[in-house]
Amino acid sequence: xxxxxxxxxxxxxxxxxxxxxxxxxxxxxxxxxxxxxxxxxxxxxxxxxxxxxxxxxxxxxxxxxxxxxxxxxxxxxxxxxxxxxxxxxxxxxxxxxxxxxxxxxxxxxxxxxxxxxxxxxxxxxxxxxxxxxxxxxxxxxxxxxxxxxxxxxxxxxxxxxxxxxxxxxxxxxxxxxxxxxxxxxxxxxxxxxxxxxxxxxxxxxxxxxxxxxxxxxxxxxxxxxxxxxxxxxxxxxxxxxxxxxxxxxxxxxxxxxxxxxxxxxxxxxxxxxxxxxxxxxxxxxx
Amino acid sequence: xxxxxxxxxxxxxxxxxxxxxxxxxxxxxxxxxxxxxxxxxxxxxxxxxxxxxxxxxxxxxxxxxxxxxxxxxxxxxxxxxxxxxxxxxxxxxxxxxxxxxxxxxxxxxxxxxxxxxxxxxxxxxxxxxxxxxxxxxxxxxxxxxxxxxxxxxxxxxxxxxxxxxxxxxxxxxxxxxxxxxxxxxxxxxxxxxxxxxxxxxxxxxxxxxxxxxxxxxxxxxxxxxxxxxxxxxxxxxxxxxxx
Numbered sequence: 223x224x225x226x227x228x229x230x231x232x233x234x235x236x237x238x239x240x241x242x243x244x245x246x247x248x249x250x251x252x253x254x255x256x257x258x259x260x261x262x263x264x265x266x267x268x269x270x271x272x273x274x275x276x277x278x279x280x281x282x283x284x285x286x287x288x289x290x291x292x293x294x295x296x297x298x299x300x301x302x303x304x305x306x307x308x309x310x311x312x313x314x315x316x317x318x319x320x321x322x323x324x325x326x327x328x329x330x331x332x333x334x335x336x337x338x339x340x341x342x343x344x345x346x347x348x349x350x351x352x353x354x355x356x357x358x359x360x361x362x363x364x365x366x367x368x369x370x371x372x373x374x375x376x377x378x379x380x381x382x383x384x385x386x387x388x389x390x391x392x393x394x395x396x397x398x399x400x401x402x403x404x405x406x407x408x409x410x411x412x413x414x415x416x417x418x419x420x421x422x423x424x425x426x427x428x429x430x431x432x433x434x435x436x437x438x439x440x441x442x443x444x445x446x447x448x449x450x451x452x453x454x455x456x457x458x459x460x461x462x463x464x465x466x467x468x469x470x471x472x473x474x475x476x477x478x479x480x481x482x483x484x485x486x487x488x489x490x491x492x493x494x495x496x497x498x499x500x501x502x503x504x505x506x507x508x
Numbered sequence: 509x510x511x512x513x514x515x516x517x518x519x520x521x522x523x524x525x526x527x528x529x530x531x532x533x534x535x536x537x538x539x540x541x542x543x544x545x546x547x548x549x550x551x552x553x554x555x556x557x558x559x560x561x562x563x564x565x566x567x568x569x570x571x572x573x574x575x576x577x578x579x580x581x582x583x584x585x586x587x588x589x590x591x592x593x594x595x596x597x598x599x600x601x602x603x604x605x606x607x608x609x610x611x612x613x614x615x616x617x618x619x620x621x622x623x624x625x626x627x628x629x630x631x632x633x634x635x636x637x638x639x640x641x642x643x644x645x646x647x648x649x650x651x652x653x654x655x656x657x658x659x660x661x662x663x664x665x666x667x668x669x670x671x672x673x674x675x676x677x678x679x680x681x682x683x684x685x686x687x688x689x690x691x692x693x694x695x696x697x698x699x700x701x702x703x704x705x706x707x708x709x710x711x712x713x714x715x716x717x718x719x720x721x722x723x724x725x726x727x728x729x730x731x732x733x734x735x736x737x738x739x740x741x742x743x744x745x746x747x748x749x750x751x
Contacts, residue, residue: 355648377665381647384664388646424664424682426644 233264235337235347236468237366238401239390241382243353245374246403249443250433251350252280253458256448257465259314263345266305266315268336270362271352272327275319281308282446283316292320295332301339310451315344325357330364337365346468355389363390369398370430375405375416380424387427399430401464406435407478431464433457434478520545529562530594535569542575543582550586561589571600573607573734592694608732610693610710636673645669645683652689665705671695684708693732698742702728712737 238251248271255267268291269277278284289304294317308314320327340347351362363369369390373383383400390398402421409415422429436457442449449458450465456476463473520542521532531549533542564579571593580590593609595601601611637655647666651657656673667683669675672690680701686708688695693710706715707730714730714737727742 381666385647385666388649391643391646424662426662 232341233344233346234368235341235349235366236368236370237349237351237363238370238372239351239359239362239386240353240372240379241355241386242373242379245372245379246433247353247372248276248280248350249439249449250370250372250401250403250461251348252277252443253448253450253461254465254468255314255346255348256281256308256311257450257462258346258348258469259308259311260451260462261465261469262313263469264313264343265346265348266317266340266344268317268340268347268349269319270328270333270349270358272319272358273321273324274352275321277350278306278316278318279446280443281316281448283308283318284446287318290318290320292323292327294336295328301336325352325361328361330361333361334365355385359386359389363393363395366395369395370401371398371425371427372401372403373421373425374403375410375418375421377416380416380421384425387425397427399428400425401431401433402429403433404435405432405478429475430467431460432475432478433460433464434476520549522549529560530565531562532565532567533569535567539575539578543578546579546582547586550583550588561591563591564593566593566595566597566600566604568596571595571604571607576607576609605693607735608693608712610688610691638673638676639671644679647683663699663704674698681707695731697730698727700727701725702730702739707737707739709737 238247238254240247248269251267255265259265267277267281269275270291271277272292275290278287283306286306289299291304293299294301294304304317305315306318308316337347337349349362349366352358371383371386371390373379387398400422402418405418406415410417418429418432434456436449436455438452438455439449439457442452442455442458448461449455450461452458460476463476466473519534522529531546534545537545562583564576576590576593583590592611593604593607594611595604605611639651639653639655639657641651641657641659642661644661645651645659645663645667647664650668650670651659652670654672657669657671657675659669659675659677659679661677662679663669663677663681663683663685665682668686669683670686670689672688672692672695674695675685675687675697677685677697677699679699681697681699681704683704684706685697685704687697688710689708691710693712695709697707697709704716706713708714709730709732712732712735724741728739729742730737730739732738
């Protein structure tokens with residue numbers, strides 16, 4: 223299965239994480255993986271969420287699982303036996319999580335060893351991190367070259383992403399890049415949702431991509447068909463753009479703002495920020 | 509410890525102490541007389557008071573906010589900064605403290621003892637040390653210092669900074685900052701952007717109004733004024749922001 227890539231260069235290990243659960247890590251991993259594979263790169267996805275596996279479902283590969291990640295590190299099976307080839311893309315593989323075990327079934331050192339092995343066989347190894355900041359997260363970044371943080375434009379999700387960025391920086395990995403998932407331009411325009419600027423202002427890390435909120439994601443995820451393969455899907459387009467950026471291409475960001483969004487943007491650039499109320503004060507202070 | 513007397517019992521007495529100049533007020537004199545006395549001793553002191561700061565010692569005199577405000581205005585007019593107001597009556601001391609004037613020496617019982625030479629929480633500017641943090645403090649990180657804290661970067665929501673002295677942030681404060689943790693009501697918190705979760709100075713807490721907004725994009729200073737934390741624009745013409 224290493225035949226897809228040239229042996230001359232080593233592949234990259236990228237961990238997709240978020241801190242908070244439910245922001246779309248697994249969907250993001252599946253879609254970026256599918257998009258990279260459709261660009262002709264060899265890709266393996268690792269579901270590091272041991273005990274709560276999902277990535278197989280999103281890819282529609284659930285019924286093909288025989289061995290899993292824990293079987294590999296425990297030596298129950300050979301690496302290639304646990305790798306499931308995608309049913310649509312022949313350069314995309316999945317290493318599923320064990321469903322009946324827990325996070326401590328794998329150690330950071332075992333993850334590093336596995337990543338070094340996969341690096342020789344694949345252009346991209348994408349690790350779908352579990353939510354949280356405990357061992358599952360630490361395992362998932364142990365062997366990584368790069369970290370991608372997924373967040374939604376909401377305060378709690380950004381707060382957790384911030385915590386993750388701090389932990390990644392502390393572990394001497396390069397500054398993570400950001401995917402802002404489920405942005406609704408109409409809500410942003412009404413001032414009811416954090417904008418891209420609001421989020422990047424707080425997190426202060428490079429933006430890898432913005433994925434618009436898209437109902438078709440729900441159906442494609444349930445059907446096990448990544449939206450990235452659906453040329454009609456807006457979210458799918460965003461994931462394809464992200465994949466292309468990871469592949470080293472310079473892809474401009476999608477225009478998500480609606481017509482008068484440009485006006486708002488202009489106002490922002492000249493420093494207009496709307497009416498503001500008073501800053502912090504103790505009660506009744508003058 | 510040089511002592512310099514400027515008169516008898518009904519006079520304002522000026523002392524040079526380790527804590528700087530201390531102006532002892534007469535116990536009885538009414539406000540107009542008092543203002544005249546203070547004005548006289550400062551103007552009479554010539555350059556001695558120029559650009560200095562001093563401590564008002566109420567002694568046995570009953571403190572009164574209006575009076576302090578008037579005295580502070582008078583001092584400011586003459587380029588003298590009011591560092592704090594103290595009293596030799598512990599009950600008055602407590603009162604002053606609740607107005608934001610911290611005692612010079614805090615002792616175990618929460619009062620203070622003007623005569624005690626040890627246990628000094630206030631250090632002179634030359635002795636102050638600052639913890640210099642040149643990165644953004646993200647959610648979950650915490651910094652604590654026995655001196656001041658200088659952050660070049662942001663303090664994000666979920667992060668916490670605690671300092672015995674001041675906290676200066678060349679960036680945005682979005683998290684919780686506690687200055688003067690050991691009881692220094694004179695501590696200040698300043699930032700280029702101030703949209704904190706909560707601010708604390710000594711024992712006083714403040715949070716932003718519930719209808720959260722991003723606040724003005726101008727440097728702000730938080731300090732204690734009349735027992736409450738107030739936030740005001742940083743004015744380069746009034747350095748130090750204590751008044």
